[in-house]
Amino acid sequence: MAGFLARRLGKGILVLLAIVVLNFFLIRLAPGDPALVMAGEAGAGDEAFIAQLREKFALDQPLPSQLAAYLGSIVRLDLGYSVRQQMPVATLIGERLPATLLLTGSAFLISLSLGVLLGSLAARRAGTLADTAITGTALLFYATPLFWVSLMAILLFSVRLEWLPSFGFETVGAGYTGLARAADIARHLILPAMTLGLFFMAVYVRMTRSSMLEVSRLDFVKTARAKGLTEGVVQRRHILRNALLPVVTLAGLQAGTLVGGAVLTETVFAWPGIGRLMYEALLQRDYNLLLGVFVVSSAMVLVFNLVTDLVYRAVDPRIEVAR
Amino acid sequence: MLKTILAGTVLSLALAGGALAQGTPKPGGTANAVIQPEPPGLMLAMVQNGPTQMVAGNIYEGLLRYDAALKPLPGLAESWSMSDDGKTYTFRLVKNATWHDGKPFTADDVIFSVELLRQTHARARGNLTRVAGVTAPDPTTVVFTLSEPFGPFLGIFEVGSLPMVPKHVYAGTDYKTNPANNTPIGTGPYMFKEWKKGSYIRLVKNPNYHVAGKPYLDEIYWHVIPDAAARAVAFETGKVDILPGGSVENFDVPRLSQIKGACSTTKGWEFFSPHSWLWLNNRKGPMANKAFRQAVSYALDRDFARDVVWNGLGKPATGPFSSTVRYHDPKAAKYTYDPAKAKALLKEAGYKGETVRLLPLPYGETWQRWAEAVKQNLEDVGIKVELVATDVAGWNQKTSEWDYDIAFTYLYQYGDPALGVGRNYVSSQIAKGSPFNNVEGYSNPSVDEAFAKGAIAVGDAERRPIYEAVQRTLVEDAPVAWLLELQFPTITRCKIHDLVTTGIGVNDGFRDAWIER
Amino acid sequence: MSDAVPLAAPARSRRRGPLAAFLRHPGAVIGLAILTLVVAAALLAPVLYPTSPWRMVQRPFVPPFTLDRVPLGTDALGRDIAAGLMHGAGVSLIVGLVSTLAALVIGVPLGALAGYLGGRVDDALMRFTELFQTVPSFALAIVLVAILQPSLSSMILAIALVSWPPVTRLVRGEVLSLRSREYVQAAIVTGQTTFTILRREVLPNTLSPIVVLASLMVATAILLESSLSFLGLGDPNRMSWGFMVGAGRTVIRQAWWITAFPGVVILLTVLALNLIGEGLNDALNPRLSRER
C-alpha cells in the first residue's frame, strides 16, 4: 500500500511538472501580457508605464530563466506571486479553493448518487416505461448545454419562483454564523451544484445502467439466483456491486471534465471558485496565477483519481494480484 | 494680483443626477453595489483601472471635484487661486482632514503624493509635465509652480487623476510592495474594511470625515458578479441596489430601469466624456487614403447603433471633441449616414475590395454587437470586412503594436482637449507600446501646432478659436471614424438619493449618498 | 461451439447486418431523422437564405411567429433567427465533424502504436495521454482558443486537442486485445508486415467502437463549441448556434426566442447524435458502453 502510494505520488509529481512546463509556454504564446492589460484597464499609459509594469512582473527576463525561476519555486511548493493582484498565488487560490471543492464535491456526490440510483432502477426495469423515462431524461441532460440549463434554472427558481438565490456563495452582510451560515451557503449551493451535477448524473445513469445489464448476464448472477436469493439481494449484492467498478473508473476519468465544467458554472452563478479565477487570470494574462490554478486543479484531478483508485482497490479484491 | 476663481461652499442640488432629494438626508443604511470586473487592487495611486477608481474613490480623495459643467468643486482643497500669468496655483487645504489611521492630512502629503504619482501613475505623469515645483508654505497651503501656462491645469485634481496618498505610510518604502496597498488608507468618506476576493469588497463609514455630518451610509458592499445576466438578476432580486454605468448590458437597461422603485441616470460621466471611434490605421492599405476614411465615416449608421446597440443611449459623435468637452464646435459636423456618398468616395479612393480586419473592443456583448453592425454597414457599401476576435490583452497588443486595420476604441476626454483629446491626433504621440495615444498614425503639422498652442494659451477667448479650427481640420482629414458619445447609465433604487452629485459621478465616491427609509 | 447454438440468437441477428440492427433501434431512427434535417438545413441554407445571416433585415426583437418574412423572429440587431439557424447548422456540423476527425487523426495512431508496440512506447504514450486527461479539459480548451485567438480553426484545433485522449485509450485497449487475437497471430505467422497487419487486421476491427465513440464526440464537440462561444471565444465571422446562444443570453429576459431556438437546436442535434451513437453501439458493439 505504501509502495502504491509512493509510486502514485511520484507519477503525479511528474505529470504536474509536465503540465507546468507545457502551460508555461502555452500561456506565453498568447498575444499581449499583463502589463498591456493593466495599461489598457487604466485607460492611460505610455511606454515608460508599460516598461515599468513589465519590470514589476519580471517579464523583461528571458523565457528560460522565467521558467527556471518558476519551476524552482514550484519545487519548493511555492506557487509564486501575483503581482497584478498584489498577493501570493497560494493565498488567492486558497481563498477560492474551498468554494470550488464544495461545488465540485457536491456536484459529484449528487451526480454519482442520483446517477447510480436512477441507473440501477432503469437497469432493473430495462425495457419498461420507467427505463425509457429515466434514460430519456438522462440523455436530455447529457445533450443540454450546461450554461443553458444554468440560465434557465436561474430564470425559473430565482427570478420567477424566488425560491433560491441566483448567485454568489452566501448572503453577503447577513452576518450569519455557524449553522445559519451553513444553511445559507447550502441554499446558494443548490442551483450551481444541481446544474453541474445533472450533466454528470446523466453520464452515471447511462454507465450504471449498461454496466448493470452487462453484469446481470454474468454467470455468478445465475449462481446467485440459483441459490434462491430474492431479486433485490441479487441486484444489490451481486449485480450492483460489480457494476459499480466501471462506474468508479469512469468517475476517475471524469474528474478533469468536472473541474473544467466548474469554470462555466462558476461564471454563471458568480461562484467564487478557482474556475472563475482561472478565466479571469487568463484574460488578464496573470501568468503566475493562471499556472497556479492549472497546477492546483490538475492536482485536484490527480488526488481524485487516486481516491477512485483506492476505492476501486477497496472494493475489488482482485486488484492486488492484477497489478 | 490673485484672481479667485471659485470658492465653493455648498453643492447645487440641481446637479444631482436624476434623483432630487426628497426630504433631508438621513444617516444609516447599507449600500449594495456591483463592481465589474473585480479590481486588481484598491491602491488608486498604483492601479488606475475603472473598477479600482469606482471603489477607491470612496477611500481616497483628490484636491478638487468637478460638477457636471466641469467647474471645480472643493475636495481636500477648500479654495484655490491662479496667478495672472497662469503659472502659479495656490490651494488652501481643508483643516480638519485626517487619514483613516488618525494622522492629520497636511500639505506635505500633497507634495509627497505628486512625487509618488509621477512614478506610478502614467496619466498623472503626463498631466504634471509642466509642473516645475510644488511647495508648502504652511501645512494647509500648497503652491504649484508651472514652467509655462497650462490651460486645463485645474482639471487634473480629481481623485482618479491625482489621488492623495499618506506620506507617513509610503515615504521611504517600496511603493509597489507596501503592505498598505492591500489595506488602503485614504482621507475619504469610507474606510476599507474587508475584501473577500471573488465575492465582495466592504467599506465602512469614516466617522472622522472632514465634512461634518457626512457620509450618511454605514457601509458599502461592492459585489463581484462576473456574468452580466447574473448582475441584472441581482438587481432584480434586490440583492444589489446600485448598478454603476457599464455593469449591465445595455439591452437590460430599459427593463431594469422600469422595475418598480428603480431609477436611472446618465449623469455622472461628464468629466470622463467617453468618446468612441474607429481607429483607421492611416499607415497601411486603403486606410491610408483620405477618401476611403471618409467613406467609412459616411457608411456608419450611428443612429442605428445608438438606438439598437446602445438602446437609445448616447449621441452620435460629430468630431474629435465630445459635446461635453470644452470648445466643442457643433458646426464642425460633417458625416451623416450616407451609403451612396460612401460608395462614391470608395470609387474615388480606388478601393479594390481588399479585406480589412475589424477589431472589436473586447468589453462585452454590446461592443460585439456593435462590431457586427458596423461590419454590416461597411459591407453594405462594398467594403470587405473580417472580424477579428480577441480578448483584452490581445486587443491591447494589437492596437499598441499597430497590428490592425480598423479598431474600435473609446477614450475618456477628461473635460479638456489638452487633457484627453490631443493625445490621439498629435504626431508626437505616435509611439508603439500604448493603446491610448495616436494609434491611427495620423500626422498633420498644423494639428500638432494647434494642440501645442491650445494647451499653453490662457483663457477661453484665446483657446476657443484654436480648438475650433483644429476640429474642422480633423473632421475633413478623418484620421478616425467617430462613432458615439457614450453614456453609461447608473441604475439605482430610487430610495438611494444623491448618489451622483458631480461630473465624476459614482467614481467620486458615495460621500453625499443617503438612503430613504 | 458450432453453428447451431440456439442461445446465440443475438449473435445471429447481428450477423444479419448492423444496419438492420441499427434501424430496429427507435431512438437511432429518430436521431437519424433529426440529423438528416440538420444536414439538409446546412445544405439548403445558401439556397433558402442566399444573403448573409448577419444582415439586419427587420427591426430588432421581432417575436417569433408574428412576421412571415422572419418566422422565428429577429435578434437584438434585427437579424433573421431562421437564417442564422440554417447557416449555423453548417458551422456546428463542421466544428463537430472536423474537430472529431482531427481528434481521431491524433488519437487513433497514438492508441494503435501504444497498443500494438507495447512496452516503453506504450508507457511513454500513455503518460502523455494522462497528461492531457489530468488538465481540466475545458480549461485547456479555453486557454488554447485564447492563445490562438478565436476563429473557426482555432476552435476546431482546441476541441480536437482536448478530445483525443479517450480515442487513444479506446484504440489502445482494442488493439491490445486484438493484438493477441489468433487471426493477428496468423497474419504474423504468414509473414505479413507490421504495417499491413495494423492496417488490415487490427484497425478495421477497432472501427465499430471508434465509429460509436466518434458519433458521441461530434455531439460533445458541438456542446464544447457552444460553451466556448458562451464565454465569448467563438469565431465572430461565422454564424453558429453556439454564437447565437452566447449572443442572446444577455437579452434572454426580453427576447427568449433568441437563445431558445438555437439552444433547442443544439439540444436536438446533440441528442440526435447521442441517439445515433447508442444505436450504433447496440448495432456494432455492445461492449463499448464500458469505455465511456
Next chain:
Amino acid sequence: MDADSRRVAVSVRNLSLALPEGGDRANAVDGVSFDLVAGEILCLVGESGSGKSMCAHALMGLLPKAVRPVSGTIRLGDTDLLAQDDAAWRDTRGRRIAMIFQEPMTALNPLMRIGDQMAEMFEAHGQLTPKERRARAVALAGEVGLPNPEQIVRSYPHQLSGGQRQRAMIAMALALEPAVLVADEPTTALDVTTQAQILKLIRDLQRRRTMAVLFITHDFGVVAEIADRVLVLRHGRVVEEGPASTVLGRPQAPYTRTLLAAVPTMDPPTRPPLAGPKAVEVVGLQKTYVTGGGLWRAPRRTAAARDVAFALHRGETLGLVGESGSGKSSVARLVMRLIEPDAGHVRLGDTDLTRLKGEALRQARSRIQMVFQDPFASLNPRRSVGRIIADGPVAHGVPPTEAMERARRLLDLVGLDAKALERFPHEFSGGQRQRIGIARALALEPEVLVADEAVSALDVSVQAQVLALLEDLKARLGLSMLFITHDLRVAAQICDRIAVMRQGEIVELKTASALFANPEHPYTRALLEAVPGRVRQAA
C-alpha cells in the same frame, strides 16, 4: 435397483421449450421426458446445440427470458415447477434443487468472500444465524475436500484454483441438502486430473446423500465415468435413453453409434518409426514470464519453457501434451517466433529461426505455419475467406490472381466449396472455419505445421473429421506436424511420438504406443489415469 424401489425425485414429462422467432428451429427442447431418481446420476449427453443445457436451466427456472416453456410438466414431489410463481421458485432453488455451472471462474462473485457466498445459501432461505452460517460454511468446505477450510472461507474466488472453485461451488450447492443436483458441464473447463477429482467428489457426495443428479456433458469419457443412466439428445429431441452400460455398450440409435465411434480411443494405432532428417530441432529453449512487481515488490516469475529440447523428423507428428499452464502453447509460440525466447534455438532445417530478424524472418516464416485453437477468433471477421487464405502468399510475392487461384485449390483440398472464397468467416460453422484455418496455413506450402489445440473447441464428431483431414493432408503433402493438445485421446490417435509437459518442462518423450503402454514418469501415469472413461473402455 428394481423399478419399485426407485424413488423419483423429479419427473420431466413432454417438456418443450420454444426459441424466439427467427432462430434456426422452433423449439430448443422438443417433447423431452425423463425422471431423476434419488441416488442415481442421469447424464444428458449431446453436442452443442442439442438443448441439454436448456433442460438443466428449465429445472432451475433460470431459462433465458426469450426461451419459454410451451408444454410439459416438471414435477418435484407434488408440485409442477413450471406452474409455480416467483416466490415458490425462490424457495425451490437452492433448497430443493441446486445447481453447479461450467465455469467456476465466472460462476462465483469476484467481490465476495467464499464463505459469504456459501452463507448466502442459508440466508436466502432464512436459515440459521449469521454465526452458524459461518460455521456451516467451514464445515461444508471441509466436506468437499477444500484444504484449510477456515482460511479458504475468508478467501476471494481469484485466490483459489479452478478445481478449488468448483469444489466451493459444489459445497454451496450441497449446503441445504437438496434432493436434486443439476450439474451443467461442471468439469469441462478443468484440467484432466482435476476433472477426475471433481467427478469422484460428485460421485461420492451423491452416494453419501442419495441425491438425484442431472449431469450435463458432451464428453462420453465423462459419461462412462459417472453415469448411471444416459439420455442422448440431438436437436432438442431424445435420441436414446437407457442405463449407461447399455447405451455405451450396445447403442441402438445410429446417432449414438456415430458419436461413440467418433470418440478417440486410448489405443494408439501402430505407426512405423520415423528417423528421417530433422525438420525442426529445438535446443535448450527457455522462457520465463515476469509479471507485476515494481520498485517495492518482487515480480512473479512463471516458467513457460525450461530447457525444452526435441526434434521433429520429416513426416512425423509430434504431440505436445500437458495441462493448462504446462507451457505447451508457449512452446508452440516460441517455435513460431510469436514470442521471443530467453535462450535456446529453433532450427528449421539448416536455418536458425531464433537468429533471424526483420525481413529475413518474415521470409522464413512461410516454411512453418500454424493452425490455431479457436475457429472463431482465428479468422479476421472483416476479410473474405479468399483473402484470408491468399494474404499470406501475396505477402510473399505471389501475384494476387495466382494467390486467389491457389486459395480455390486449397479450399477444395480441405473439403470446402470454391464459393466460400467470396464469403465471410461468420457464415461458416466451427468445423468449416477450422478447415479454412488449415487452408490458410497450407497456402504458403510450409514444411512444418504447428497445430495448437486445433480440434479442442470442436464437437466430437467434427473433431474426428478434422483430425482425419489433418492426417490425410500430412501424408499427401509430406508435412511434419507439431501437435499441441491437452486431450490424451486425441494425441493417441494422431501422434507418432508424444512429449508430456509439466511446468515448462518435458517430463517424458517417447512414441505414442510406448507412452500409453508403458508410462514411466509419475506425472504421465497420473495423467493417463485421470482420463475419464478409461477404465470402462479398456474393459
